[in-house]
Amino acid sequence: MNHQDILKMLLKNSELILNELSTKEPAQSDVIAxxxxxxxxVFEHKDFSVxxxxxTAMYGIRSIVNGRLGFITTNSxxxxxxxxxxxxxxxxxxxxxxxxxxQIATRPESFGHFESVDTKLAEFSPREVCEYAEKVVHExxxxxxxxxxxxEFSWNRTEWVLANSNGFTQSAAQATCSWFVMGMxxxxxxxxxxxYDGGSVPLKSEIDNELERTISGFRDSVVCSLGARKGKTxxxxxxxxxxxVLDLIGGFVAANCSGLRHQDGMSSWKGKFRHQVxxxxxxxxxxxxxxxxxxxxxxxxxxxxxxxxxxxxxxGFLNFIAHNCFSAHREGVQPTGNAxxxxxxxxxxxxxxxxxxxxxxxxxxxxxDELVRKLHNGLVIKRFSGNSDMTSGHFSGxxxxxxxxxxxxxxxxxxxxxxxxxxxxxxxxxxxVGAIQHKMIGGGMAPYILVDGLxxxxx
Amino acid sequence: xxxxxxxxxxxxxxxxxxxxxxxxxxxxxxLGVRKGEVSEMSSKHYExxxxxxxxxxxxxxxxxxxxxxxxxxxALKAAEQMAWQLTTRKKEKVHIPSTKKLAxxxxxxxxxxxxxxxxxxxxxxxxxxxEERLRKAAPQIEAALCQYTEVFEEKxxxxxxxxxxxxxxxxxxxxxxxxxxxGTKRATGYDxxxxxxxxxxxxxxxxQEQFIDNAAANAVNLLKAPQADGGRKKVILSPxxxxxxxxxxxxxxVEADFVNAGSVAAGKIGFEVASPLVNLCDSGQSEFTEGAxxxxxxDDEGVLTERTYIIKGGKLASYLHNRESAAHHGVEPTxxxxxxxxxxxxxxxxxxxxxxxxxxxxxxxxxxxxxxxxIDGPQGGQADATGEFMFGANKVRRIRxxxxxxxxxxxxxSGNAFEVLKSVDAISKDFKWDLGSGHCGKxxxxxxxxGGPFLRCELLVGGAQK
Numbered sequence: 001m002n003h004q005d006i007l008k009m010l011l012k013n014s015e016l017i018l019n020e021l022s023t024k025e026p027a028q029s030d031v032i033a034x035x036x037x038x039x040x041x042v043f044e045h046k047d048f049s050v051x052x053x054x055x056t057a058m059y060g061i062r063s064i065v066n067g068r069l070g071f072i073t074t075n076s077x078x079x080x081x082x083x084x085x086x087x088x089x090x091x092x093x094x095x096x097x098x099x100x101x102x103q104i105a106t107r108p109e110s111f112g113h114f115e116s117v118d119t120k121l122a123e124f125s126p127r128e129v130c131e132y133a134e135k136v137v138h139e140x141x142x143x144x145x146x147x148x149x150x151x152e153f154s155w156n157r158t159e160w161v162l163a164n165s166n167g168f169t170q171s172a173a174q175a176t177c178s179w180f181v182m183g184m185x186x187x188x189x190x191x192x193x194x195x196y197d198g199g200s201v202p203l204k205s206e207i208d209n210e211l212e213r214t215i216s217g218f219r220d221s222v223v224c225s226l227g228a229r230k231g232k233t234x235x236x237x238x239x240x241x242x243x244x245v246l247d248l249i250g251g252f253v254a255a256n257c258s259g260l261r262h263q264d265g266m267s268s269w270k271g272k273f274r275h276q277v278x279x280x281x282x283x284x285x286x287x288x289x290x291x292x293x294x295x296x297x298x299x300x301x302x303x304x305x306x307x308x309x310x311x312x313x314x315x316g317f318l319n320f321i322a323h324n325c326f327s328a329h330r331e332g333v334q335p336t337g338n339a340x341x342x343x344x345x346x347x348x349x350x351x352x353x354x355x356x357x358x359x360x361x362x363x364x365x366x367x368x369d370e371l372v373r374k375l376h377n378g379l380v381i382k383r384f385s386g387n388s389d390m391t392s393g394h395f396s397g398x399x400x401x402x403x404x405x406x407x408x409x410x411x412x413x414x415x416x417x418x419x420x421x422x423x424x425x426x427x428x429x430x431x432x433v434g435a436i437q438h439k440m441i442g443g444g445m446a447p448y449i450l451v452d453g454l455x456x457x458x459x
Numbered sequence: 460x461x462x463x464x465x466x467x468x469x470x471x472x473x474x475x476x477x478x479x480x481x482x483x484x485x486x487x488x489x490l491g492v493r494k495g496e497v498s499e500m501s502s503k504h505y506e507x508x509x510x511x512x513x514x515x516x517x518x519x520x521x522x523x524x525x526x527x528x529x530x531x532x533x534a535l536k537a538a539e540q541m542a543w544q545l546t547t548r549k550k551e552k553v554h555i556p557s558t559k560k561l562a563x564x565x566x567x568x569x570x571x572x573x574x575x576x577x578x579x580x581x582x583x584x585x586x587x588x589x590e591e592r593l594r595k596a597a598p599q600i601e602a603a604l605c606q607y608t609e610v611f612e613e614k615x616x617x618x619x620x621x622x623x624x625x626x627x628x629x630x631x632x633x634x635x636x637x638x639x640x641x642g643t644k645r646a647t648g649y650d651x652x653x654x655x656x657x658x659x660x661x662x663x664x665x666x667q668e669q670f671i672d673n674a675a676a677n678a679v680n681l682l683k684a685p686q687a688d689g690g691r692k693k694v695i696l697s698p699x700x701x702x703x704x705x706x707x708x709x710x711x712x713v714e715a716d717f718v719n720a721g722s723v724a725a726g727k728i729g730f731e732v733a734s735p736l737v738n739l740c741d742s743g744q745s746e747f748t749e750g751a752x753x754x755x756x757x758d759d760e761g762v763l764t765e766r767t768y769i770i771k772g773g774k775l776a777s778y779l780h781n782r783e784s785a786a787h788h789g790v791e792p793t794x795x796x797x798x799x800x801x802x803x804x805x806x807x808x809x810x811x812x813x814x815x816x817x818x819x820x821x822x823x824x825x826x827x828x829x830x831x832x833x834i835d836g837p838q839g840g841q842a843d844a845t846g847e848f849m850f851g852a853n854k855v856r857r858i859r860x861x862x863x864x865x866x867x868x869x870x871x872x873s874g875n876a877f878e879v880l881k882s883v884d885a886i887s888k889d890f891k892w893d894l895g896s897g898h899c900g901k902x903x904x905x906x907x908x909x910g911g912p913f914l915r916c917e918l919l920v921g922g923a924q925k
Binding site: 045101 | 518519522538544548640804
């Protein structure tokens with residue numbers, strides 16, 4: 001089926017489910033119906049291993065009966081099975097305890113169909129997927145010290161519909177090509193830590209350049225990890241690579257801008273809206289409407305609420321708190337378009353296409369090399385492999401694919417170096433923010449950031 | 460089910476090449492209460508067939524949720540088409556020799572009917588009461604969450620060379636989370652359990668009260684805990700941490716796909732890789748105590764599972780194999796091929812991974828440490844093909860002069876897996892499965908468990924520097 005026919009099927013089945021629900025007892029209900037088509041080729045170790053073809057529909061049905069919540073997921077397109085699922089969701093809801101805060105979205109002023117389907121990606125052949133998978137592998141193995149553990153190239157086309165008993169239906173379709181490579185560098189004497197990189201694009205014309213950029217980044221990372229040795233133990237400044245910035249600072253800010261976490265006492269930023277919570281040099285924003293980052297493209301959220309760009313942290317001030325319908329009702333505010341998830345789960349709360357950058361105050365003008373010179377002596381963390389507690393802020397882990405700076409220049413890659421600290425302190429102790437935002441795997445964007453006060457322990 | 464099985468046999472029988480047909484139905488229910496409100500009340504059904512073909516030594520895979528004959532045949536054609544596209548690019552052709560370990564018949568594990576019959580109202584009331592009691596367990600507890608999950612799995616796995624099995628099992632899980640606050644600081648406390656079997660398998664090690672007390676105490680203790688001092692330390696690992704070490708640090712490096720990619724375990728069969736005290740296994744059964752969360756009688760290639768000794772007497776004894784890697788290494792498959800859903804192709808994965816009990820007493824082991832840590836409360840981890848691993852722990856106590864003392868903040872511990880195992884100088888008599896609520900991630904999730912006795916070793920503890 002082409003994607004127009006699939007959309008028609010999803011719309012018809014969503015309507016069928018809502019109609020079935022309306023014939024039972026009065027309830028607020030919404031249905032998310034999605035269909036995903038995928039072609040994928042996998043390379044493992046030194047050879048291609050498998051190529052796969054999958055097409056799956058999925059329906060997520062939420063019904064709130066007198067404040068009681070029920071949710072069902074099914075992957076059946078069969079009319080009888082969908083009617084049975086509609087019946088079961090209300091049975092499930094009856095087991096629940098009531099809450100006035102279980103809500104679905106109200107009808108927005110405008111709603112409709114949104115599409116990000118390049119005509120050249122609307123359909124794709126197994127042959128094309130194989131050819132691009134070969135390119136991924138070829139690009140990774142340009143340096144004969146690189147060993148690929150796993151590489152993939154896939155074409156995906158997804159259609160989804162959100163139908164709501166308050167009288168509106170939104171739909172969208174997206175086609176992308178994505179790739180991924182994971183591996184290490186190897187010599188006769190040494191094997192490095194693994195690293196990975198990859199990308200996703202919405203236009204066929206963008207595949208070659210973006211594939212070359214990301215896979216060469218992977219190659220450089222693992223090759224530059226050869227010759228690793230133990231670092232030094234100290235407490236002080238550390239330079240975070242954009243990947244570590246997104247993991248540590250991005251993830252922490254996102255968690256602490258969740259209205260649900262504020263309500264549940266899981267954030268120390270509760271009650272600090274419009275207060276300074278981070279260095280004035282820091283900005284963090286999300287942009288779910290950025291089509292160039294298809295990983296997080298989302299014209300409407302999991303509940304059908306329209307999305308928009310939000311500045312979470314502006315000049316160090318807490319500028320935005322996200323809400324889905326549940327947390328918004330509990331707070332007495334409007335939902336913000338931040339309900340995430342698919343047909344397999346109830347709406348959660350989060351952010352899409354998160355970006356970290358320098359504020360106007362930071363006048364972020366330093367190049368990546370200038371930041372290395374400013375660090376002078378110390379650790380640059382490429383990949384943080386560890387645990388971060390978003391509630392207490394404590395984090396502790398291993399610096400992977402990371403390196404040591406001596407006298408303002410990259411000196412040697414490190415092994416067995418652990419870092420620890422508190423993220424509430426880290427966001428306050430930003431010394432400098434780089435001028436260049438790098439796009440990372442998953443769609444996040446961030447610059448290098450120099451932070452103070454981390455504990456670095458070397459074996 | 461009989462009609463579907465007949466249809467699968469017909470499709471499998473008509474394929475002109477080696478074919479594996481795997482029907483998978485998963486039904487899961489999740490009941491959650493957070494801060495007095497229902498956070499989840501859901502029921503999920505996924506059902507479909509994954510078809511894998513081997514044409515000219517090349518794999519092709521496709522899946523469908525259309526159980527008509529036409530639907531299954533269309534999926535078979537799609538799998539064939541995918542394989543054909545790859546045949547010219549595939550360098551080392553796959554050969555699957557026959558094996559006597561192919562599973563035939565019914566493999567229905569206990570607990571399936573009983574847990575399905577237990578009223579949802581009772582399960583929900585347990586969750587609601589647990590959350591309320593946890594929220595009120597200490598004045599510092601500000602919020603709590605309790606979540607119950609049950610996953611019913613039903614599979615039929617057929618291959619053209621003779622596998623024809625029907626598997627049913629159920630895995631329940633419980634999670635407890637407490638958020639503590641002293642007005643300025645906040646901390647999160649956890650406890651959880653997961654098993655294979657009925658409701659009672661959740662309470663083999665701890666009662667409802669103990670889960671609640673553990674999660675509450677964890678949050679309260681962390682509020683006042685100082686940071687650990689980082690450095691190389693002698694430590695006692697709890698059974699759950701031993702499980703994490705077995706899984707993350709050793710288990711992944713001996714998965715034959717990682718071995719073939721050049722993991723640190725490559726070429727080391729028969730060599731000493733650990734203290735002679737160490738016997739480390741991965742098993743589809745539940746040895747020593749019942750109810751392990753990763754029990755699996757038949758893998759997703761239709762191969763009977765077994766207890767595989769990875770390390771015996773300190774020497775590397777075996778890798779973990781699927782049929783392809785077993786053929787490559789010239790050994791029998793170990794039953795480690797697993798697929799998460801019908802739309803996933805099988806990968807080499809662990810099941811229940813553990814170190815066998817030793818002869819020491821825990822008290823004596825602690826008494827032998829002058830300055831170190833007692834490490835419990837696993838929080839996930841990762842390992843490299845080099846054997847370098849890291850994992851987190853949030854129930855960590857100082858050991859000074861042979862005595863367990865105060866709690867410290869969560870830490871991450873790290874080291875090289877085989878070096879750490881060589882440093883093992885005592886293993887306790889105890890045994891516990893204690894990672895059954897966890898999933899392993901390797902492209903696809905997999906339900907696994909791990910555990911063991913208490914173990915004394917040396918590793919690197921990440922902590923504060925002055």
